[in-house]
Amino acid sequence: MNYKRKLKWSILFGVLWIALGILAVCCAVFWIPSSGGGYPFSYLCGTGGSLFAIGGLSIFRSLRLMHNEDLCRKEEIRLYDERNVYIQKQISSLHSTLSLALLYGATLWAAICRQELLLPFIFLMIADVALLLITTAVFRMKNSC
């Protein structure tokens, strides 16, 4: 996709995040207090605030790049630079391996110390392994010859 077009999509998504953020905060303020407040209130407020900030930053960044050709070209080069893409893939790969190891560790900890948490952790672990298998199958099929 053309980078300028990508920036336009980024603005559109920014507006969507802001709208969702406002909606989440409104839900927290007008709806949750009637059901007791507490954790859902802070969860929705936090999520709403974060979405609002992400949307705002995304719009600001995209508009700044759209109005500065030189900066836009540099950013496009930085984004598609093959070494950066290679590093990003290495980071993603290591991150997913470490996440899986962390989940295995947490499941083991739950099995030993907090047995009431064991079932959700086991479900998470199964879902994680299933996702890994599905992703592997999809990419193997896509790249088969």
Place this chain on the structure above:
Amino acid sequence: MKTRIAELRKARHLSQDQLANHVGVTRQTITSLEVGKYTASLTLAYKIAKFFGLTIEEVFLFEEEEEK
């Protein structure tokens, strides 16, 4: 992989930034290629060789030992 990028670039009085802009990568990628910390893809190797008006073999010095 060893390359002649630095030598060829200096002979043409170009900065790393200028070469990077011509072939559409970042300056850091050119630095990594020059010091041999990164091996270019075939597309990038072709772009760099074409920029210098040489063949890929003349710019990138492949040594079989490196691959083992």
